[in-house]
Amino acid sequence: MQEKEKQLTPDQFETVGYTMEEANKIDRPTISYWQDAWRRLRKNPVAMAALVVLIVLVILVIVGPNLRGYDYVNMNVTEKNLGSSTKYWFGTDSLGRDLFSRVWVGARASILIALVATTLKLVVGTLYGSVMAHFGGWVDELLMRVIEVINSLPSLLVTILIMMVLGNNLFALFVALSITAWCNTARQTRGMIKQLKESEYVYAAEVLGASPLHIILKHYVPNMLSILLLDASTAIPAFIFTEAGLSFLGIGLTSPEISLGVLISQGQQTMDFYPSQLFYPCAVLCIIVMAFNLLGDGLRDALDPRLRK
Amino acid sequence: MTKYIIRRLVEMALTLFIIATATFFLLEAVPGDPLTQRADRLPEQSRAALYERYGLDRPVMERYLTQMNNMLHGDFGESFVYAGQTVSGLLKDRLPVSARLGIQQMLLGVSVGLLLGILAATHARSPIDYAVVGLSVLLISVPHLVFGLLLQKVFAGTLKWFPTIGWPTGKDLWLGGWKYTVLPTLTGCFSYIATYARLLKTSMLDVINQDYVLTAESKGLSRGAIVRRHILRNSFIPVMTQLPMSVAMCITGSFFIESIFSIPGIGQYYVTAVQNQDLSIVLGETVLLALLYIVVLFITDVLYVVVDPRISMPGTSSR
Numbered sequence: 236m237q238e239k240e241k242q243l244t245p246d247q248f249e250t251v252g253y254t255m256e257e258a259n260k261i262d263r264p265t266i267s268y269w270q271d272a273w274r275r276l277r278k279n280p281v282a283m284a285a286l287v288v289l290i291v292l293v294i295l296v297i298v299g300p301n302l303r304g305y306d307y308v309n310m311n312v313t314e315k316n317l318g319s320s321t322k323y324w325f326g327t328d329s330l331g332r333d334l335f336s337r338v339w340v341g342a343r344a345s346i347l348i349a350l351v352a353t354t355l356k357l358v359v360g361t362l363y364g365s366v367m368a369h370f371g372g373w374v375d376e377l378l379m380r381v382i383e384v385i386n387s388l389p390s391l392l393v394t395i396l397i398m399m400v401l402g403n404n405l406f407a408l409f410v411a412l413s414i415t416a417w418c419n420t421a422r423q424t425r426g427m428i429k430q431l432k433e434s435e436y437v438y439a440a441e442v443l444g445a446s447p448l449h450i451i452l453k454h455y456v457p458n459m460l461s462i463l464l465l466d467a468s469t470a471i472p473a474f475i476f477t478e479a480g481l482s483f484l485g486i487g488l489t490s491p492e493i494s495l496g497v498l499i500s501q502g503q504q505t506m507d508f509y510p511s512q513l514f515y516p517c518a519v520l521c522i523i524v525m526a527f528n529l530l531g532d533g534l535r536d537a538l539d540p541r542l543r544k
Numbered sequence: 545m546t547k548y549i550i551r552r553l554v555e556m557a558l559t560l561f562i563i564a565t566a567t568f569f570l571l572e573a574v575p576g577d578p579l580t581q582r583a584d585r586l587p588e589q590s591r592a593a594l595y596e597r598y599g600l601d602r603p604v605m606e607r608y609l610t611q612m613n614n615m616l617h618g619d620f621g622e623s624f625v626y627a628g629q630t631v632s633g634l635l636k637d638r639l640p641v642s643a644r645l646g647i648q649q650m651l652l653g654v655s656v657g658l659l660l661g662i663l664a665a666t667h668a669r670s671p672i673d674y675a676v677v678g679l680s681v682l683l684i685s686v687p688h689l690v691f692g693l694l695l696q697k698v699f700a701g702t703l704k705w706f707p708t709i710g711w712p713t714g715k716d717l718w719l720g721g722w723k724y725t726v727l728p729t730l731t732g733c734f735s736y737i738a739t740y741a742r743l744l745k746t747s748m749l750d751v752i753n754q755d756y757v758l759t760a761e762s763k764g765l766s767r768g769a770i771v772r773r774h775i776l777r778n779s780f781i782p783v784m785t786q787l788p789m790s791v792a793m794c795i796t797g798s799f800f801i802e803s804i805f806s807i808p809g810i811g812q813y814y815v816t817a818v819q820n821q822d823l824s825i826v827l828g829e830t831v832l833l834a835l836l837y838i839v840v841l842f843i844t845d846v847l848y849v850v851v852d853p854r855i856s857m858p859g860t861s862s863r
Contacts, residue, residue, distance in 0.1 A: 387559050387838050389795060392814075392830055399818045399826065400570050476687045480800050483689055484815050499689065503804075506697050513697065517690045525685035 268457070275537040282533020288526045296346060299339025328501065328512055337493055338515050342523065344494040348405070349474035352412040353467050359413065360420025361463070367421065368428035375425075382418045390415040394477065398486045408487055412474050420466055427462060431455055461538040468531030472524040479520055495520045545849070552845065556838050563834045564615065564827075568608055571823045598624060598824075611827070620828030625820045631828035634813060641711055642809035644718060645801070646794040648729040653736025654790070658783070660737065661744030666771060668749065676741055683738035692731040692804040699727060709806035728805045732798060736790060743786060747779035754778075788844035792837050 250258070266274070276282055328334055367375045385393070394411045401407030431437055437454050445453075475495075481487030482496025483503075490497060495516050502513030586594065595601045599610065614621065620631035664676035700708040710724050751757065752775060760770045799811035806812070810829065817825040 383555075384559050384562050387556075387841060388563060388834050389792070389837050391799060392833055395815070395818055396567065396570060396826070396830060399821070400574050402575075472685075476689075479687065480689050483800065484803050485819060486815065499693070503693055506693065507701050510697055510701075513693060517693065521686050521690055524687060525681075528685045529681070 268461075272461075272534075272537045276533055279533045279536065281529055282537070285526045285529035285533065288522065289530060292342070292523060292526065293346075296339055296343040300336045300343070328505075334512060334515055337498060338495075338519050341493045341495045341498045341516060342519050344488070344492070345475050345478055345496070345520075346523065348408055348412070348478050348494070349471045351409050352416070352474045353470045355409060355413040356416040356420055356470055357463055357467060360417035360466075361424050361459070363417065364421035364424025365428060367425040368432065378421075382421060385415055385418050388415070391477075394481065395486055398481065403487065403489050405488070405492075408478065408481070411481075412477060416470060416474075420463070423462055423466065424459065427459055428455060431458055465531070465535055465538060468527065468534050472527040472531070475520070475524055475527070495523075549846065552842055556842060559838060560831070560835060564612065564831050565608075567827055567830045568611060571827055572604060574821065574823065598622075615828070615831060620832060621824035623817075623822055623825050625817075625822045625825075629825075631825055631832065634825075635810065635829075635832065638808055638810045638813050640718070641807060642795075642798055642802070642811060645725070645728055645732065645798055645807065645809060646791075648725060649732035649798075650736060650790060650794060652729060653733030654740050654787070656733070657737040657740025658744050660741040661748065662771070662776070664741060664745045665748035665752070665775075666767075676745070680738035680741050683734045686734075688731050688735060689800050689804070691734055692728070692801055695727045695731055696804060711805075711807045711809075713808075728801050728807060731804070732794075732801050739786070739790070740783065743782055744779060747782045748775055751775050751779045785844065785848055788840055788847060792840040792844075795833060795836055795840075 276286075328337065363378065367378045393415050397411035397414055398407055401410060431454060437450060440450050440454065478487055478494060479496035479499060482489070482494050483500045485500070488494045488497055490501075498516035499513065499520065502516055506513040592601070599607055602610075611621065618632065622631075623629040660676045660679070664673045667673050696708060699705050706723050706727050711728075712724050757770060757774055760774050765773075798807075798809060799815060801807070802809045802812040803815060810833070814826070814829050814833075816822075817829065
C-alpha cells in the first residue's frame with residue numbers, strides 16, 4: 236500500500252483551476268509600435284499641451300482670416316495704426332488693415348511654406364538616400380561627395396544665393412529652403428537602410444521568398460517612418476524661422492504677399508510708435524515655433540525607445 | 545596624420561573649386577545683368593565702354609577663366625554697383641566688425657551656458673535644474689530675430705539705455721563703444737547659452753554615474769573637488785567638439801542681427817549686395833565665406849583627433 240502511495244502518476248500533476256488555453260491567452264491586447272508611441276506621447280503633459288496648441292493654431296490659421304470679416308488686403312485710411320480694441324482684436328496696421336486677419340493669413344503662408352519645404356526635403360532625401368544605400372559602391376561614393384560639397388557651405392548662404400537667382404516668389408522659396416536641408420535626411424535614410432539590409436530579419440524574409448516590395452513595405456518603411464517623423468518635427472520650426480528671417484531681410488517674400496516675416500519687417504518700421512504691430516506677429520511666430528519644438532521633443536521620447544530612460 | 549591632412553587639404557581645394565564654379569554659373573543665370581540699371585540712361589558709346597570696363601562684353605567661358613584666375617591670385621573682384629569698391633577692401637573694413645560681434649557673443653554665451661549647465665547638473669531634479677531646462681527651451685524656441693527686435697524695442701526704444709542702431713568705428717573698433725555692442729551681443733548669445741547649458745548638463749549627468757566618480761566620493765573628496773577634477777574634465781569632450789561648429793555657424797548666424805541693428809559687418813554687406821544684384825561682390829564673398837567655413841570645419845576634424853585619441857583617423861571622412 237505504502238509503495239503505491241509514493242508512486243507518482245501524471246494525473247497528480249494535472250493543472251487545476253484553469254485550462255492550458257486560458258494560461259496561454261494574453262490578457263492585455265497586443266499593441267503596435269504606433270499605438271505604443273501614442274500611449275507614451277499621451278503621458279507627456281508638455282507634448283500634449285503643445286499638440287493642443289498646434290491644433291488650435293491650425294484651426295485659427297484656416298478660419299482666422301475670415302473670423303472678423305474685414306478686408307485685410309486693401310487699405311482703409313480712416314482707421315490706420317489703431318491699437319487693440321473689441322472691433323480690431325490686434326489693432327490695425329499703418330494702412331488701416333485688420334492685423335488679426337493679417338497675422339493668421341501670414342501664419343498660414345509660413346506654415347504652408349514650411350510644410351511644402353519639409354515634404355520636398357523628405358521626398359528628395361529619402362529617394363537620394365535609398366539610391367545611395369541600394370547601389371552602394373562608386374555610386375554611393377560619388378553621391379556622398381555631392382552631399383559633402385553642399386554641407387561644406389553655410390546653408391544660409393546657399394539659401395540667399397538661390398533666392399537671388401530665382402527671384403522673390405513662392406517657388407524660389409521652396410527650392411531655396413530645401414536645397415541644403417535634404418542632405419541630412421539622405422544621410423539618415425542611407426544609414427538606416429544599410430543597417431536594415433544587413434539585419435537578420437530582412438535576411439530571413441529574403442530567404443523565405445518575400446518579394447522586394449513586401450520587404451520595403453513591411454520592414455523598411457515602418458523603420459524609416461519614425462526617423463522621418465522626427466526629421467520633420469525639427470525641420471518645420473527651422474523652416475518657419477528661416478522663412479521669417481529671409482522675408483525680414485527682404486530676400487524672401489515681399490510686401491504684397493503676407494507672411495509672418497513680412498509682417499514682422501513691417502512692424503519693425505513702426506515699432507517706436509505702434510509696438511503692437513510688431514508684437515502680435517512676433518508672438519504668433521514664437522508660439523508656433525515653440526509648439527513645434529516641444530511636440531518634437533515629446534515625439535522623440537515617444538518614438539525612440541532606445542533613448543528612453 | 546600627415547597623410548590625412550594632405551588628403552583633406554586636397555579635398556578642400558576641390559570643394560572650393562566646385563563651389564566657386566557653381567556659384568559663378570548660378571549667378572550667370574540671374575536674369576538681366578547688373579549693369580542694366582546703371583547703363584540704361586547712358587549713350588551707346590559710354591555703355592559699351594562700361595561693359596568693356598567690367599569685361600561683360602566677353603563670352604561667359606572667358607570671363608569664368610579670368611575670374612577664377614583672379615581669385616587664385618587673391619583678387620575677388622570689384623563691385624558692379626559702386627565703382628572702385630573691391631571685395632578684399634570692404635572685407636578689410638567689415639570683417640573686424642563681424643569678428644568682434646562674434647567673439648563677444650561666443651564668450652558671453654558659451655561661458656554663461658556652461659555655468660548654467662554645471663548648475664543644472666549638480667542640482668539635478670531641483671528647482672534650479674527645471675529653471676535652467678525651461679530657460680533653454682525658451683531661448684531655443686524664440687527666434688533671435690524676435691529677441692533682437694524685442695531688446696531693441698524695450699532697452700533702446702522705451703528705456704533708452706542703449707543706442708538703437710550703430711557700431712563703434714575707428715579707434716573704438718575693438719575695445720570702445722561698448723554701449724553699442726550690448727544689445728546685439730545679448731541677442732546673439734542666447735542660442736549659445738541654451739545649446740551649451742543643455743550639452744554640458746547631459747554630458748555631466750553621463751559622467752556622474754561613472755565608477756570613478758563613486759571611487760572619488762568614497763575616497764572622501766569634497767563635492768567641489770569631484771566636480772572640478774573628475775566630472776568637468778571628462779564631460780568637456782562634447783563641448784570641445786561643438787565649439788568649432790559654433791564658430792562656423794557664427795559666420796552666417798549674425799546676418800539677422802547685423803540687419804536688425806544696422807551693424808556694418810560682412811553679413812549686412814552680403815545681404816545688401818544680394819539686394820542690389822551686385823554679382824561680383826556676391827560671388828567673391830560667397831567664395832571667401834565658404835573658404836572660412838571649410839577651414840573651420842577642417843580644424844574641427846583635426847581637433848577631434850588631437851583632443852580625443854580614442855577617435856581613430858577617419859579614412860573616409862564622415863562629414
